[in-house]
Amino acid sequence: MALQLLLAGLSHAREPLAPIQLPQTVTPEMLLGKQLFFDQTLSADSKTNCASCHLFNHGGSYPKDKTPMHDGSKSRYNSPSIFNLSQNYPLGWEGQLISMQEQMHSLVDQQVKMGLSWSTIETRLQQQPEYVERFAKLYPQGITRETITQALVTYEIALTTPAPFDAYLLGDTNAISEDAKLGYELFKRYGCVSCHQGEKIGGNLLQKIGVIEPYAYDPDDSSLASLGRYNTTGNKADIQVFRVPSLRNVADTPPYFHDGSVSTLEQVVSLMSRHQLGREIPETDIKLIVAFLNSLSGSPHPKLMP
Ligand code: HEC
């Protein structure tokens, strides 16, 4: 058994993708973060929580192209998954945020998502004896924007979703279908792994959409979404540059791309091959790659689910 594990370990060590695990233990800090994540009192209308735009039954993302905001506008971007964030770097479609803590502060400061300031959120929580007690047990400073952020970030980082593909990487050859295995070989051979690699199968690089064949974009788009990272840096070279998405749970998170403009994985793979690799991939290979992408879906630890 030990030898088998060692061999499995050795074999996946040579792979460009790496397996992930559920958290070993569920801590009180994670559970406090969970309560905050689903708490609607953190929003101005007392109807919105983090899960309003990061749905657990939709791979941690949102089923429409854009999310509705508090001021009646729509989000600039498609809501990304809230799962498997630990190695996403930088954060946001434009790669505009360097840490989960910074992401949390920007989310509250912009006010369009939850519609409340930090001081109101702190006061609302301080008025609830259960929160006062739970925070006091974990943090000497009690309820502050820093401890609220820390609990939420701890919860988010714990939301890993090991999938059948992870079991396969760890040596269980029956964990995924033959099509998915062939699809994985094609995913490597065509070069998808040059951008979608590591534990999260993406999530850790900034890349242009249209590196080989230019990808059309709308210069009059008032949301400025198609300009991507350029909005953050003002550098022309960053037009249409985005954080490469993680492909974990990707089968559960349509619509795709930064603007939610593409509805099926088949279409996405075909666009990726044309614009990112400069080639046409035959229909049969696209089907196999999609079978591989379908093996990347899993669920968080049951105690961390809603
Ligand atoms: C109104 C919809 C909405 C709500 C509510 C919302 N989010 Fe988001 N979230 C988004 C959108 C849209 C993005 C993408 C923003 C971008 O890339 O600029 C995002 C991005 C994120 C990211 C970055 C993920 C990545 O991979 O880069 C994290 C983390 C996150 N949200 C956490 C939260 C937490 C925690 C809450 C609750 C406190 C929350 N969100 C509430 C819509 C929402």
Ligand code: HEC
């Ligand atoms: C040069 C880097 C690069 C290569 C190579 C590449 N991708 Fe991508 N991929 C990206 C970027 C950047 C995006 C985000 C595009 C956007 O949102 O406009 C993306 C998006 C995706 C998405 C949509 C994810 C989502 O949540 O919206 C899928 C699926 C995907 N790629 C699969 C593939 C496959 C399969 C291949 C190989 C055929 C591939 N990619 C090759 C950079 C790359």
